Structure formats: C-alpha cells, structure tokens
Amino acid sequence: xxxxxxxxxxxxxxxxxxxxxxxxxxxxxxxxxxxSSAKKLAGVFYGYDFVVLRVFFTAGIxxxxxxxxxxxxxxxxxxxxxxxxxxLYSAILGGVIMGxxxxxxxxxxxxxxxxxxxxxxxxxxxxxxxxxxxxxxxHFYQSFESIYTGHFLGNIFVYDSLGMSxxxxxxxxxxxxxxxxxxxxxxxxxxxxxxxxxxxxRPSYMLPSFLLVIALxxxxxxxxxxxxxxxEARPSELLAQVHDNEAYISTHRVILEIKNGRDExxxxxxxxxxxxxxxxxxxxxxxxxxxxxxxHWRPLFNQDHxxxxxxxxxxxSAMQAWFTAARAGxxxxxxxxxxxxxxxxxxxxxxxMPDTTAYNLQDRSxxxxxxxxxxFFLEGGLxxxxxxxxxRIKAPEESExxxxxxxx
Amino acid sequence: xxxIRNNYMNPYxxxxxxxxxxxASYMIAGRGLGASGAARSVVVTTVASAAPEYAxxxxxxxxxxxxxxxxxxxxxxxxxxxxxxxxxxxxxxxxMRFSVDRGPNIRVRTRMFFALGxxxxxxxxxxxxxxxxxxxxxxxxxxLSTGGILTMMxxxxxxxxxxxxxxxxxx
Numbered sequence: 001x002x003x004x005x006x007x008x009x010x011x012x013x014x015x016x017x018x019x020x021x022x023x024x025x026x027x028x029x030x031x032x033x034x035x036s037s038a039k040k041l042a043g044v045f046y047g048y049d050f051v052v053l054r055v056f057f058t059a060g061i062x063x064x065x066x067x068x069x070x071x072x073x074x075x076x077x078x079x080x081x082x083x084x085x086x087x088l089y090s091a092i093l094g095g096v097i098m099g100x101x102x103x104x105x106x107x108x109x110x111x112x113x114x115x116x117x118x119x120x121x122x123x124x125x126x127x128x129x130x131x132x133x134x135x136x137x138x139h140f141y142q143s144f145e146s147i148y149t150g151h152f153l154g155n156i157f158v159y160d161s162l163g164m165s166x167x168x169x170x171x172x173x174x175x176x177x178x179x180x181x182x183x184x185x186x187x188x189x190x191x192x193x194x195x196x197x198x199x200x201x202r203p204s205y206m207l208p209s210f211l212l213v214i215a216l217x218x219x220x221x222x223x224x225x226x227x228x229x230x231x232e233a234r235p236s237e238l239l240a241q242v243h244d245n246e247a248y249i250s251t252h253r254v255i256l257e258i259k260n261g262r263d264e265x266x267x268x269x270x271x272x273x274x275x276x277x278x279x280x281x282x283x284x285x286x287x288x289x290x291x292x293x294x295x296h297w298r299p300l301f302n303q304d305h306x307x308x309x310x311x312x313x314x315x316x317s318a319m320q321a322w323f324t325a326a327r328a329g330x331x332x333x334x335x336x337x338x339x340x341x342x343x344x345x346x347x348x349x350x351x352x353m354p355d356t357t358a359y360n361l362q363d364r365s366x367x368x369x370x371x372x373x374x375x376f377f378l379e380g381g382l383x384x385x386x387x388x389x390x391x392r393i394k395a396p397e398e399s400e401x402x403x404x405x406x407x408x
Numbered sequence: 409x410x411x412i413r414n415n416y417m418n419p420y421x422x423x424x425x426x427x428x429x430x431x432a433s434y435m436i437a438g439r440g441l442g443a444s445g446a447a448r449s450v451v452v453t454t455v456a457s458a459a460p461e462y463a464x465x466x467x468x469x470x471x472x473x474x475x476x477x478x479x480x481x482x483x484x485x486x487x488x489x490x491x492x493x494x495x496x497x498x499x500x501x502x503x504m505r506f507s508v509d510r511g512p513n514i515r516v517r518t519r520m521f522f523a524l525g526x527x528x529x530x531x532x533x534x535x536x537x538x539x540x541x542x543x544x545x546x547x548x549x550x551x552l553s554t555g556g557i558l559t560m561m562x563x564x565x566x567x568x569x570x571x572x573x574x575x576x577x578x579x
Contacts, residue, residue, distance in 0.1 A: 017485075021489060022432060023491075024493035044564075056546060062426075063546075064550050081439070083553045084539065095562020103526070105522065105529070105530060106523065110442075110490065112443075135455065170552075
C-alpha cells in the first residue's frame with residue numbers, strides 16, 4: 001500500500017504539497033522542542049541539557065518502530081523506501097566534520113534554519129556558513145570524488161552489517177535509548193544541581209518505555225515476514241518441474257504475445273549486456289542470473305499475475321536464472337524453451353508458407369502461425385512497439401530509485 | 409511580549425511527534441526528512457546561474473545542467489515548510505526576537521566567528537555524509553541504514569571527543 005506516492009496511490013503531482021506540509025510539522029516540532037537555541041543544543045555535549053538526545057532518539061525510535069510494524073504488516077513496501085546508501089569512509093568522514101560543525105556552530109542545518117527564522121542572528125550566520133561549506137565541497141569536488149563515491153557497500157541495513165536480525169537490533173536500540181534517557185537525566189540533574197523535590201514532580205516515563213519494549217519483544221516472536229527467503233523452494237521440487245517441462249514456456253506462446261502486443265509476459269534477457277544491446281526481444285529487459293536476487297528487481301518479480309520469462313541464446317543461462325529465482329520463492333517464472341536460437345530457426349529458417357498437401361492439420365496451423373509471425377517480425381511491426389513496451393516494463397523499477405540530492 | 413517564554417514542549421512528546429512526522433514522510437513519499445539538501449539546491453542553482461562557465465566544469469553542478477530544476481525538489485519544499493512551521497511555532501509561543509545565542513563567557517564577535525565556521529563545516533560534512541543530522545542520522549536511524557547510523561555515531565562521537573577543547577564556547 002504505502003508509500004503512497006511511489007505506489008501511485010497519491011498523485012505524484014502532489015508530492016511537493018506534502019513536502020511542504022511535512023516540513024511545517026518538522027519545523028513546528030523542532031521549534032517547540034527548544035531547538036532554536038544553540039546553547040540548549042550544545043548542552044548535550046556538556047551535560048547541562050540533554051534535550052537533543054531525548055528528542056532525537058525518541059523520534060528515531062518512534063519512526064523505526066512504526067516502519068518495522070507497518071512493513072511487517074505489508075502496509076509499507078520497503079522496496080519503495082529510500083534507504084540511505086552506505087559509502088563507508090564518506091559517511092564517517094562526513095560525520096566527523098559535522099561533529100566539529102556542531103560543537104563550533106551549536107546548530108545542525110535543520111535547527112539552524114529554525115533558529116534563524118525565530119531571529120537568532122548567530123543562526124543566520126551559521127546558515128550562511130553552511131552555504132559556503134557546500135560551495136567549498138562543490139569547488140573541490142574532483143579532489144573529494146574518490147572518497148565521496150568510494151567504498152560503496154550498497155543500501156545496506158545496520159542489522160545485516162552486524163549479523164543480527166532486524167527484530168533483535170530494534171529491541172537492543174530501544175533498550176539502549178531508554179537506558180541513555182535515564183542515565184543522562186541523572187547526569188543533567190547533578191550538573192544543574194536539581195533538588196530531589198523537583199525531580200519528584202516530573203512525569204514518569206515507565207508506561208511508554210514499558211509499552212515500547214513489550215511491542216518490540218512481541219515483534220521478536222512474530223513469524224517470519226512474508227517476503228523473506230523463508231519461502232525458499234526445495235531443489236528436488238524445482239528439478240521435478242524442469243523434468244516435467246512445467247518450467248518451460250514455448251517459443252510459440254512468446255511469439256504470440258509479442259505479436260499481439262499484450263503485457264502478460266515480462267521478458268528477461270539473461271545474456272551478457274553486450275549481447276542484449278546488440279539484439280533482444282521487443283520489450284525485454286536485461287538481468288543476468290547473478291543479478292536476479294538484487295533488491296531492486298523485487299517489485300518486478302512480485303507482480304505475481306505476470307509470467308516472467310527468462311531467455312538466453314539456448315537454455316543454459318535462462319535455466320540458471322530460473323533456478324535462482326524459483327529457489328528464492330519468486331512465482332510464475334519460466335524458461336523460454338530453446339531460447340533465441342530455436343525461436344529464430346523457427347521463425348526465419350523453417351517458416352515457409354505451408355505446402356497444403358504435405359502437412360496434417362496441426363502442422364499446417366503451426367506453420368501458418370510461424371509464417372505470419374515471420375512476416376510480422378520482418379515488416380518491422382515490432383519496432384515502434386519496442387520502445388514503448390520497454391519503458392512500460394521497466395516502470396516499477398524506475399519509480400523506486402529516488403535520486404539522492406545531497407541526501408539530507 | 410515582555411519576557412521570552414522558555415516553556416518548551418516535553419522533549420519526549422516532541423520526539424514522539426517528530427517521529428510521527430518522519431513516519432508520515434516515509435508512508436507518503438517513501439523517504440525521510442532533511443534540511444541540508446535544500447541548502448545544496450540553493451547553492452547549485454545560485455552558482456550555476458550566476459557563473460555557468462565555472463559550474464560547467466564540475467560534476468557537482470551537473471544536475472543543474474541536466475535540465476532538472478533543483479529548486480523544485482522534495483527537500484526544498486520540505487525546508488520551505490520548516491521555515492513556515494518554525495515561524496508559526498515561534499510566533500505562537502512568543503519567541504520571535506532578534507538575539508544572539510551564546511555561552512556565558514564569550515563575546516558576540518567570537519560567537520559569530522564560530523557560528524560561521526561551524527556552519528561551513530556542517531555544510532561540507534553534510535555533503536560527505538549525504539545528509540545532515542536529519543537526512544542522514546535521523547532518517548537513517550528510522551530505516552536502520554548502516555551509513556546513516558555510522559554518520560550519526562560519528563557526529564555525536566566526535567562531538568563528545570572534542571567537547572572539552574571547545575568548552576569555553578558554551579560553559
């Protein structure tokens with residue numbers, strides 16, 4: 001269902017309207033939390049005011065828990081969610097530089113803007129500094145490029161990096177946050193010399209903390225997610241499918257679909273890219289067997305109602321792709337039997353206008369079909385269609401890639 | 409209008425609400441919040457339109473010449489919203505006034521100097537980090553991205569490591 005805009009449930013033209021709306025909420029909360037004061041923000045590093053830590057971690061944990069449950073329930077499709085890419089050294093270097101910026105400037109970009117709006121002159125200067133910093137990065141971009149774009153590890157998740165399950169990591173993070181809230185409160189009270197009477201008047205956070213931990217513990221015991229590799233098929237079943245020809249789709253069927261311009265098949269060229277670029281079937285996309293399981297192809301394979309047809313020159317590369325996909329639990333996947341070689345020999349070598357006397361009825365209709373198909377392919381009826389269909393088939397994948405413009 | 413009211417929202421409530429805004433952002437647009445990206449768009453647009461010969465030489469400005477209008481982006485509109493929201497909140501809580509926020513023991517000039525330097529470093533760092541505290545650290549934490557969490561740890565870790573040397577600024 002969600003995210004609503006990438007899934008086309010909300011008109012993409014309203015994107016900027018929602019950006020504005022969410023921004024208002026963002027700015028309002030930051031200001032209400034007291035983030036328009038550099039002195040208050042910097043307090044987190046000196047122990048006299050931990051408001052940054054409280055707001056930041058509560059927000060992070062809230063959103064994380066929401067995303068966890070919504071994606072589990074199938075309300076939020078993580079394939080359409082932008083997961084910050086990990087460029088290892090760039091991420092760390094950026095953080096270190098920002099750490100210096102935070103201590104010296106007292107703001108971060110979001111809070112700096114908020115503070116500047118409410119009239120803090122120092123924040124206005126901070127924002128000007130920010131523009132200069134970005135300009136400096138642009139000016140020396142070529143020198144920075146190797147570290148900026150180097151050591152790309154993909155859009156990876158921290159629990160995978162640590163070899164933990166998502167549920168365990170979420171629980172651990174929540175527990176650490178609650179402990180941090182408690183300890184920092186004690187530190188803050190000591191530094192500001194708060195009297196015990198005053199401390200007693202504070203609200204208790206036992207209940208929300210308890211509920212959060214309970215929710216995440218429950219999550220720990222929920223059965224595996226639907227879209228995980230737990231659906232993995234057994235190799236023996238797959239071999240049986242190949243043996244019984246259930247895994248194959250005939251060249252005739254594919255020719256027919258292409259001729260009729262219907263959209264029921266997704267044609268996947270499993271050969272090398274160079275071969276794909278030289279020639280492929282109309283509307284086909286290029287995914288090699290070793291690329292099948294990449295995350296960004298998931299939406300493509302999850303279109304359960306469409307048949308996914310792998311093809312190569314013969315059967316072998318398509319077979320590899322088929323095994324990979326079927327083993328990962330993708331449904332409705334097939335191999336083009338005989339591959340392009342058989343298809344072309346049928347279309348262009350064997351297809352002669354049938355000699356009406358020599359064939360039986362079945363052969364004759366086959367031959368007529370191939371003959372007509374040949375005419376169609378030779379007359380270039382597919383050329384116009386090709387561009388059009390290729391675009392349509394790639395659409396789910398493209399809508400997922402959200403450009404990273406400065407990230408933040 | 410005589411005194412500045414300092415009764416801020418309960419931080420955990422504020423955090424919860426901020427988390428809800430962030431969650432809504434993911435549910436609606438599939439992406440998180442951010443602030444420095446808009447500043448980048450402003451820089452790219454300004455520099456590329458003022459000095460196109462200069463900008464054409466750097467891939468940093470390529471998006472401008474690719475026919476994309478950087479000012480029509482999600483992040484820019486988000487920050488326009490932030491400006492409106494902050495104004496709304498500041499006005500409602502009677503906190504709108506010109507002042508310089510600084511530690512008790514430094515002069516305004518020192519504060520301004522460090523604010524400029526801090527902003528510069530933050531702007532630079534946010535490019536390497538592919539986002540700032542909101543876009544990389546907070547949003548990265550929400551989706552549990554390795555890069556985002558690394559950036560977050562680096563920001564706060566560095567802050568604590570060097571806090572001692574900058575203590576005169578704030579205490």
